[in-house]
Amino acid sequence: MNRMKVRGNHVILSLVSLVLGFILAFSYHLTKMENEKPKMTDKQYEQTLALRNQLIEQEKTNRELQKELNQKQEKVQKNEKELAKEAQVFSNLAEDTEKYRLFLGKVKVKGKGVKVTLSDGAYDPEEENVNNYLVHEHHIFKVINELYISGAAAIAINGQRLTSHSYILCNGPVITVDGVQNPAPFVITAIGDPDVLSSSLNLTGGVKDQLVNDNIVFKLEKEDNIVLNPILGG
Amino acid sequence: MWLPVAGLIIGIILGLLTEIRIPEEYSNYLSIAVLAAFDTLFGGIRAYLQNIYDEKVFVSGFFFNIILAASLAFLGVHLGVDLYLAAIFAFGVRLFQNIAVIRRILLTKWSTNKEKLEKS
Numbered sequence: 500m501n502r503m504k505v506r507g508n509h510v511i512l513s514l515v516s517l518v519l520g521f522i523l524a525f526s527y528h529l530t531k532m533e534n535e536k537p538k539m540t541d542k543q544y545e546q547t548l549a550l551r552n553q554l555i556e557q558e559k560t561n562r563e564l565q566k567e568l569n570q571k572q573e574k575v576q577k578n579e580k581e582l583a584k585e586a587q588v589f590s591n592l593a594e595d596t597e598k599y600r601l602f603l604g605k606v607k608v609k610g611k612g613v614k615v616t617l618s619d620g621a622y623d624p625e626e627e628n629v630n631n632y633l634v635h636e637h638h639i640f641k642v643i644n645e646l647y648i649s650g651a652a653a654i655a656i657n658g659q660r661l662t663s664h665s666y667i668l669c670n671g672p673v674i675t676v677d678g679v680q681n682p683a684p685f686v687i688t689a690i691g692d693p694d695v696l697s698s699s700l701n702l703t704g705g706v707k708d709q710l711v712n713d714n715i716v717f718k719l720e721k722e723d724n725i726v727l728n729p730i731l732g733g
Numbered sequence: 734m735w736l737p738v739a740g741l742i743i744g745i746i747l748g749l750l751t752e753i754r755i756p757e758e759y760s761n762y763l764s765i766a767v768l769a770a771f772d773t774l775f776g777g778i779r780a781y782l783q784n785i786y787d788e789k790v791f792v793s794g795f796f797f798n799i800i801l802a803a804s805l806a807f808l809g810v811h812l813g814v815d816l817y818l819a820a821i822f823a824f825g826v827r828l829f830q831n832i833a834v835i836r837r838i839l840l841t842k843w844s845t846n847k848e849k850l851e852k853s
Contacts, residue, residue, distance in 0.1 A: 509736040513740030515737075515740075516737045516741040517747075520740070520741040520744025521747050521748040522767055522770055523744075523745065523767060524746070524749045525748035525751060526760075526763050526764060526767045529755070
């Protein structure tokens with residue numbers, strides 16, 4: 500009985516010591532952990548603070564830069580749209596330039612067209628005046644004007660291109676085109692729709708009839724492939 | 734005799750191995766509890782040496798003091814009054830008194846033993 504009581508005492512005592520040991524060890528452990536965790540010297544703290552501030556600063560800058568980037572991107576998009584528009588305009592301009600060059604005779608032109616040959620009439624002993632069967636400038640003017648009116652894109656006389664400021668002079672038996680003398684027969688080549696050009700020249704009472712009346716040999720051919728060289732030094 | 738020692742060792746091991754984390758503001762209560770436990774322990778030893786040891790008083794005092802000290806600290810934190818200082822003061826004073834009494838008793842015992850040895 501006494502022994503049992505002593506045993507019981509020991510059990511209770513061991514329980515108490517268990518709790519005591521647990522509390523002691525736990526407290527010690529906890530304090531050690533706490534001391535380990537925030538082991539920070541002033542210097543380290545300052546460093547951390549500085550780094551943190553730097554980070555905040557960086558983030559701020561990043562945000563600003565991001566905003567700027569967005570704005571710039573919008574700008575770029577706008578510019579791109581404008582550029583696309585400009586490119587369209589440029590291509591239109593380029594086409595126009597090509598057309599104008601064609602009219603000015605700066606480029607080589609190739610295409611369908613007609614070839615008109617004007618030759619002096621055969622010698623006629625009945626005719627006193629030799630001028631009555633020679634090709635004169637106004638004949639050529641007539642032909643050229645008729646061709647231009649009918650939509651010819653480019654015209655050349657004896658292979659020499661005409662421009663908007665060309666001049667044609669009658670100079671005895673020769674005709675001066677832009678200072679270059681051309682003898683008869685005169686070959687007028689025009690690029691355009693051959694059917695339209697030839698029918699306009701062949702109108703009854705039109706250019707052909709008038710020229711034939713003036714004793715000029717008029718020959719009209721449709722050609723599929725006419726090449727007109729650009730004006731030299733033009 | 735070995736059972737309480739084994740209990741102590743097991744308790745220490747358990748305490749060292751537990752990975753329970755309590756919030757920092759509660760670590761105050763734990764230190765108060767430790768102080769209360771020490772106080773009761775030395776009180777018990779003193780009572781034992783003075784032959785007035787009562788197991789019921791010791792065990793109930795041990796647990797009751799721990800809980801009381803912890804709840805006092807808890808109350809103090811929530812009231813904004815540093816009540817745990819009262820606990821520290823009371824337990825600290827009693828701890829020193831108890832240790833002093835134990836020392837005197839041990840000294841007296843030692844000297845009487847010595848006298849007895851010399852006499853015999």
